Amino acid sequence: MFDDLRDLYQEVILDHGRKPRNFRRLEDADRSARGDNPMCGDRLELFLKLGPDGRIADAAFQGRGCAISTASASLLTETVKGKTAEEAHALSDSFRELAMTGTCPHCQAALEEEMERLQPLSGVHEFPSRVKCATLAWHTLNAALDGAKEASSE
Amino acid sequence: MSFDGVSFDVGRVRRDFPILSQKIRGKDLVFLDSGASAQKPRVVIDAMVRCMEERYANVHRGAYFLSEAATEAYEAARAATARFLNAPDPRGIVFAKNSTEAINLVAHSWGRHVLQPGQAVLFSEMEHHANIVPWHLLKEDKGVELRVVRVTDSGEIDLEDLEAKLADGKVGLVAIAHMSNVLGTVAPAERIVRMAHAAGAKVLFDGSQAAVHRRVDLQALDADFYVFTGHKLYGPTGIGVLAAKLEHLERMPPFLGGGDMISVVTLKRSEWAPPPAKFEAGTPPIVEAVGLHAAIDYVTALGMEAIEAHERRLVDHAMRRLTDIEGVRLLGRAQDRGGVFAMATDYAHAHDLATLLDRAGIAVRAGRHCAEPLHTRFGVEGGTVRASFGLYTTEAEVDYLAEALTKAREFFA
Ligand SMILES: Cc1ncc(COP(=O)(O)O)c(C=O)c1O
16 A cells, blocks of 8 residues: 555664654753744754864754654764764755755765765655655754754745 | 435535546545545536636626626625525625634624623634634733633533633633534534523634534524635635624624725725625625535535435444554544544654555645644644545545555554
8 A cells, every 4th residue: 555655764764763863952062953843743952062173073852753854853963973064054955955856966975975874865855745844853953053043844 | 325315325426526536646536634625516616617707797896787797696695605504694694715714803803892801702622723813812902811611531512611611701702613623523502602692602603614514503503603614615715704693793893994895985984884795895705605605505405414414424434443443543532523533643643644645545634733722632742644524525435544544554563
């Protein structure tokens, strides 16, 4: 009945959806922001800890959402670690292009490895109503990096 | 199938709806989102096309054949709506854009001018946002008090709580969903009216869901205000109905100002036309009124009793099929309920489940269905998947949904 949905719900996504990584508060976070999708009620809070060199030393999140938004946030926390703010913004832009179009021809070569890890989420581009599930955490990342408190994905 | 001499052949009825014969991604369309908006029968589509091809002009304005014909058709829709609700007087039927606008009209004109500071508006925990937010706005504006009547764990209006909240006589208006768009609960409308009137309160029913599934008899019900929306009654979008007692409409100031709602205008002041014109500023939804009229004729010809009987069988069937699926929790088990089933599962988020069901050709709604407080009340912040039936829904479709919900569990396991 649902076989062709394995492209969207790949094992990686189901796994991260069920057992999100870095799913906790960072009490000593330097940056944090809330992401809200009022249409579907998904809500998350993202925390970033910056190292002395300005790079993201730790990232974590909490909240509730569907398998796709949870998996996306989980993978985000894993892929942004060690990035400068600028690199994290670039990764965010690339990811959003991937989620919306399924590919990212202009992505920086430097981010190839990270984009490889995020590839399983590219299936959402065929589900226009679900793209915002995948991008919510990344909007929230941008807000946190820019010092805003809230992001909304509509 | 036959009920009290009225026959209802769902297979034949389905052929009246062109969209239902469509395949979605190669699968038969199983449309279970009629509670959000219903599909349209051929007669509604044709009536609107015919209006635009043969009988269209602005209403109430031109002294020429087409304008007179359009005016007649528009007013005939009002008369048909009055008959449909058994309203005492077609002048008590106001056309608005939808239920939301109709409720806002009452909150604005009646709430701000007839209701007094110190009085309260009471609504229930199972309201759609359309019957919550206008009262929030009224509270901010006028300082009226808001009271919320509880819903029991089985999803019924808690009548003891209602009694208690009416007791001090301060409630000016009871505004309640005649049927919940999440729990399917049909409120005991006659009882609520008696209790409210005894406590000196007026009553508004949000009939957006109920009017589609049950015969509404406003004279027997004695409600002060009753609203519904055309697009859920197999009619077009863009038209809703406020049915009100004339005495209320007469005391209320206009909602919007403009053409068609005045009797005299100088540059300094205007005098209002009598109701319903007073509340219909500007060019009204003419083609939509014609479509609504056709929809009313359509359900009336099938028979509201026959539709109700068909849906009752369907609801009983769904209660058997949807309540024993592992991992699926149904919200609300009211004794008197209609074909709306909101489900929370322990194996998938509502949106993931809806995406899965969509692949099987099943259209359901996922989320909180504009009833966030109710989802909070039942502890499902993340939302539910809602299947809602129309007169064209079949038992086979319910079975297919039940099978899909079972298979979805395996998918996410
Ligand atoms: C109970 C209830 N009230 C109000 C509404 C609002 O209807 P509309 O959007 O047509 O104004 C709906 C439907 O969305 C509903 O189910």
